[in-house]
Amino acid sequence: MWFQLNELVESIRVADLLDIAIVASLLYLTFVWLRDRASRSLGIVACVLGVIFLLARWLDLYLTTMAFHYGSVGMLIAMVVVFQHDLRHGFERLASSRWFRRSHADLPCRKIVDTITEAVADMADNRIGALIIFPGREPLERHVRGGIDVDGKISQQLLLSIFHPKSPGHDGAVLITQNRIAQLGLHLPLTTQLSQIHDGGTRHAAALGLAECSDAIALVVSEERGTISLARDSTLTVIEPADVAEHLRAYFCEQSGDGCRNRESRRVDWLTKLTAVLAAVTLWLLFAYHTDTIQRTLVVPIEYRNLPATLEIDDPKPTHAEVTLSGSEPAFAVLNPRELAVSLEVKDVNGRRVLSWQTEPNLVNIPRELRVQNMSPETVIVTLREKPNSHELAQ
Numbered sequence: 279m280w281f282q283l284n285e286l287v288e289s290i291r292v293a294d295l296l297d298i299a300i301v302a303s304l305l306y307l308t309f310v311w312l313r314d315r316a317s318r319s320l321g322i323v324a325c326v327l328g329v330i331f332l333l334a335r336w337l338d339l340y341l342t343t344m345a346f347h348y349g350s351v352g353m354l355i356a357m358v359v360v361f362q363h364d365l366r367h368g369f370e371r372l373a374s375s376r377w378f379r380r381s382h383a384d385l386p387c388r389k390i391v392d393t394i395t396e397a398v399a400d401m402a403d404n405r406i407g408a409l410i411i412f413p414g415r416e417p418l419e420r421h422v423r424g425g426i427d428v429d430g431k432i433s434q435q436l437l438l439s440i441f442h443p444k445s446p447g448h449d450g451a452v453l454i455t456q457n458r459i460a461q462l463g464l465h466l467p468l469t470t471q472l473s474q475i476h477d478g479g480t481r482h483a484a485a486l487g488l489a490e491c492s493d494a495i496a497l498v499v500s501e502e503r504g505t506i507s508l509a510r511d512s513t514l515t516v517i518e519p520a521d522v523a524e525h526l527r528a529y530f531c532e533q534s535g536d537g538c539r540n541r542e543s544r545r546v547d548w549l550t551k552l553t554a555v556l557a558a559v560t561l562w563l564l565f566a567y568h569t570d571t572i573q574r575t576l577v578v579p580i581e582y583r584n585l586p587a588t589l590e591i592d593d594p595k596p597t598h599a600e601v602t603l604s605g606s607e608p609a610f611a612v613l614n615p616r617e618l619a620v621s622l623e624v625k626d627v628n629g630r631r632v633l634s635w636q637t638e639p640n641l642v643n644i645p646r647e648l649r650v651q652n653m654s655p656e657t658v659i660v661t662l663r664e665k666p667n668s669h670e671l672a673q
């Protein structure tokens with residue numbers, strides 16, 4: 279057991295670690311997507327299929343492996359078609375994540391959250407319809423239309439004035455970003471899930487529509503009922519006025535990174551990362567790590583470098599050597615046979631006419647993980663002679 283572990287640690291290369299890291303990152307993204315966006319049943323189906331595939335490979339079930347092999351292309355295309363919306367969403371989120379640029383959702387100070395909360399509660403009390411949107415990390419430009427630039431400091435009075443029914447700018451949504459009232463009168467996409475908006479009309483449909491196609495959130499105040507609703511992650515929920523601040527803070531905390539996420543969500547995130555790494559290591563052990571040593575024989579060219587211009591190699595001139603290499607399957611996978619050569623330096627002749635070299639020390643470009651078992655010929659002997667017109671050349 280210790281011996282095997284030792285062998286494993288010794289044989290692992292930097293490329294293997296990179297391999298595991300890339301697969302672990304991809305698995306982590308998939309797990310997060312399955313956890314956050316996809317349905318539970320889809321997650322279960324994906325896990326069951328994964329286990330069946332691993333078992334089939336492990337037990338060498340030829341037919342099942344073939345079914346997966348050929349079915350995977352069709353499945354991939356079907357997944358791309360079915361989840362195109364989520365994929366686009368995911369790429370946008372990735373491109374705008376904090377790894378690539380600074381988060382634009384600055385954490386607003388408590389005063390700003392309180393100001394918005396009070397304004398929303400006031401409008402709910404007075405049955406003033408309102409729609410306020412807060413962008414997440416994904417760009418919103420693709421989803422919204424219209425809008426008038428405001429770039430105003432957030433204040434209760436300004437929000438109440440904008441949404442006052444007699445105000446010419448009360449129609450549409452207000453966009454809050456960078457701790458400013460950025461725009462008013464924005465036109466949002468409408469949802470088609472009418473069952474979710476119950477008695478609500480187009481204002482609620484617009485809030486939910488935006489939350490379906492982006493990671494933005496929207497607060498809606500109903501003019502008719504005086505209720506406050508929150509649209510996020512494709513759901514619309516009626517919330518209490520007292521909870522508005524908490525929802526806003528939680529949202530901005532998430533946007534600003536790990537800093538103020540609660541312990542539970544951090545624990546879940548670490549568990550997801552750990553699961554992704556363990557899964558990647560398992561896959562690597564199952565499919566990439568090979569302890570079996572195999573041998574391959576290759577014919578490699580012999581190159582003669584820096585032959586003086588006045589000399590040439592007399593026939594028979596050895597042009598190829600047979601090399602038998604041994605190593606693991608992955609080590610052979612990174613070998614490029616076209617780069618292999620026996621490279622001989624002919625420069626320092628010093629009057630000698632017969633030269634001999636050992637082939638093995640002159641073999642170039644073999645990966646470190648491969649061993650030379652045999653070379654034929656072991657020694658290359660060449661005879662040099664003056665080129666017939668070498669005197670003329672020298673003159």
Ligand SMILES: Nc1ncnc2c1ncn2[C@@H]1O[C@H](COP(=O)(O)OP(=O)(O)OP(=O)(O)O)[C@@H](O)[C@H]1O
Pocket residue numbers: 407408409448449450451464465466467468477478479480481482483484499500501502503
């Ligand atoms: N696509 C849209 N994007 C943004 N705002 C919209 C959009 N469509 C309608 N609105 C806003 O919704 C208002 C109409 O609200 P409507 O009464 O139809 O909706 P509601 O959900 O029933 O809201 P309320 O409960 O306040 O009546 C419009 O005056 C306009 O301000």
